[in-house]
Amino acid sequence: MKVVGARLPRYDGIGHVTGRTRYVDDVRVPGMLWAKALRSPVDHAGIRVDTSAAARIRGVHAVVTHEDVPRNVYGHLEALGIPGDEPLFAEDVVRYKGQPIALVAAEDEDLAAEAVEAIRVDYDERPALFDIRKAADTDAPKVHHWGNWYPHFEGEMDRRQIRKGDVDRAFDQADVIVSGVYRPAAIEHCPIEPQTGLAVPEPDGRLTIYSVTQALYFSMGVVAAHLEWPLNKLKFVGGTVGGGFGGKVDTAADTPAALAALKSGRPVKWRWTREEELLCSSTRAPWHMEIADAVTSDGWILGRRMLTLHDSGAYARFSPYGLTKHSFHHTGAYTIPNLHFDGYVVFTNRVPTTAMRGFGVTGLSFATELHVSRIANVLGIDPFELRLKNANRIGDTSPNRIALPDPSTVPTILDIADALGHELPAEYRTMTRDRRDGELLPEHLVAQLASTEEAH
């Protein structure tokens, strides 16, 4: 009986349709406290915090600030050589509206919220930067202790670079140069299940954390790093998440709940409100992309110059990784042999941006595909034909010179043409993804071609 390829209902489907699937918020633990956060109401300020009034309120069992965190600064991607830059709780400065300053654990949510109001914070406001295009202006406000853009790419470079072939020659040989600017927006992951973390101290000194994370071990590592604990003192329980889309990797609720649980000695649940989700949770990044393509009048894309500014918000999070992935794919599904790409991870005083479905490439696909549609329009060429001609084929190489073993661009485009009933001339109708030759191998594509050995 073949199982792979079968249209089987979900393994956990019965639980879903009977309301029995257990999400973090459904876990019941006796003696549980509820948590609420104090968050910055301003975009950029020096701060001084006094939690004493909150701690004195009857029914409040813990107030946690940066002072309670053994290692307050963390970096999500330190394992990849990206240094830590972000405090779990703000110490003496806040860099975005919504940045957490303290967490209160109390008998119920209303009491926790009341205690949050009682925390006294003095804000010494500073100028804020929001427009990534202006981050390099000499009078730009300074957002980050590293400067206004990320400076720690390999070789301590301050940008991600791709260079391939001879882009100046390509622009010289072009019949037309088409340039445009593309700006997709920040959007919310907006899973129906909000960020929720439940930390339970165990009798043996361990801490069990019920987490909505998309990555149990990754989040366990983040919490362990903050607490300076070995991994086996933590037990992460989860694996059943009410939607993530990339927004539940940041480990937003787990460490603060853990610290409050340790300080109070009681289980603590921190469940974000929808307001917090929509106002303070990390978002998909806004991107700013400027593309200039050197093209021939018969529709070959000879070369591409591209500048990308990625809006990372106030901290780095996963942005250097996202920009790197973006740079590796900046030609989209086409073989463009001459490339000049520069990309910057730019800091602004907004909520840090993070991974979201398609990280690094979603906004890129919008930009490069719309740009190709524009080229077709400017040249007066059928948009299917322009794409089919330049489409990746077996043996073509990527921006970083990796041979493509089996791209399906040509078949998928032909299938869409079919579905639309779009007539194509015979030579396009019969195109395949096979290695380029003849008319599909003009001089400018010869040098980028991988050897037949390399393409496997």
Next chain:
Amino acid sequence: MKHRGRGISAIEYPTGMNQNGDPSQVWIKLKPDGRVDVFSGTSDIGNGSKTIQTQIVAETLGVPYDWITYDNSNTDSSPLDTGTFASRATFVAGNAVLKAAKAAREKVLEIASKELEIDASDLDVVDGEVVAKGAPSKSISVPDVAVAATWTYGELLTGVGAHLNPFATITDPETGEVDLPPHAAISYASCAAEVEVDDETGEVRVERLWQCFDVGRAINPLLVEGQIEGGAMMGLGLAVLEECYPYYPGVDHRGPEFGAYLAPGIKGMPKVDTLIIENPSAGGPYGAKGISEMANNPQPPAIAAAVYDAVGVWITQLPITPERILRALERKERGEGEPRREGKLVSFDEELSVNTVAAEGSVFQYSLPT
């Protein structure tokens, strides 16, 4: 007046973390009655990884699907999985599951071979029975194998699997060259959109989406369709509805409830036609590739191109709001919608560029040959 238009897009997307180096580990044990326990660290975020991985075990180990319990619930019993992101759950984690199932199968065959006195290489496991190839009357059930393992041979039937695509180092940061493929596989998709634009209100209605996805191998076509359909709505939201910062780059007016933040609802859904292609990957379990993220990538550019086809304006900022449409139409009417042409340069959107917005001398600025 309403205008119709069509636009297309063709995209690609990598499977696995960029530059790889993202391990997944799984272990399997058989109970004394032959039932199978799978311990995986992959979080199921709705993508259906619990289901897919269970299917892979059933197929590979050769036991009925409902003999398997799947446990991804905690880090004490499950080994490391890097995470459910980067479209890696089916390919990378799936490969770990596949390897663990193969290892468990070998153990089962080892015991069966002793019981049947037939070489393991002449045995197969089908629907919970170990049978001799070509002589199906010679067989022993997997439950009986488990009993023999437990009480005759004193063995635990387990299988362990781990998968890691080696980390691809950037050997030259000035060019971006890498020493190994920086992805586990690449998936491809094409999309067409049909829109209707009202030139008086600026409203864009996405009427239809055609989507063609190469998924390598659809381990479960129902789940693949679910990803593609869900991704279509998320792509539509990115294209025409959603934004955190209505006055980006300013941070004001970020809406705190669903009346202000427009996540797509059920009303006004486009008709979605989906075509699934299988061009198997070289390294994925049963040829599978990842597609869950890519599912929301092809729609926005197809929709934007369709808008141009409908009303003759290029909107290069997302979302494509009525306000943006109306302002662009006004500019077009005033004769200001055309790109600047100088020599062979055709230059669009200059008002948005760093060359215009940044201060003189900013390192972000650049010039183009004309």
Next chain:
Amino acid sequence: MHLIVNGVEREVDSAPLTPLLHVLREELGITSPKAGCQQGGCGSCTVLVGGEPRRSCLLAVATCEGFEVTTVEGLGTPERLAPLQAAFHEQYGAQCGFCTPGMLMASHALLERTPSPSRRDIESALAGHLCRCTGYVKIIAAVEAAARGDVASDQREPSLADADPSEPDVLIPGSPA
């Protein structure tokens, strides 16, 4: 005060203005209605009060005194699924499952008053319910299947024999596998 929840009379100690959602989840341990937004915006808290779908996050418990409150737990069990639940399962109407209880209650109420709903009727009934995973296509398919009576069984787990392996739409031969 007293509530009748899924046919059982329950005593409630919470203050009268406590949202019904909180009473159900925290006091009575009925966790199928979810706290997705607590603004009335997502629909995941939807339960039936007197047979009508209501946002339990916005409803003060005192207003429910004397009414029958029905949640997903009252529709069916894993051993005996309601046809609507079986349809959602077979048609893959639930992915992460978090919006599913609300979708089920609103769909159930629809089918009770309109046994043969048009697609428009289904869209109207579910207009205020957000799903971020499915794109709604298979949710609508599930409700339509339930209305048609096109449900394989009410037993836990359709047998594997029903899940016929399908051929892909396009298979590219000769590719590495």
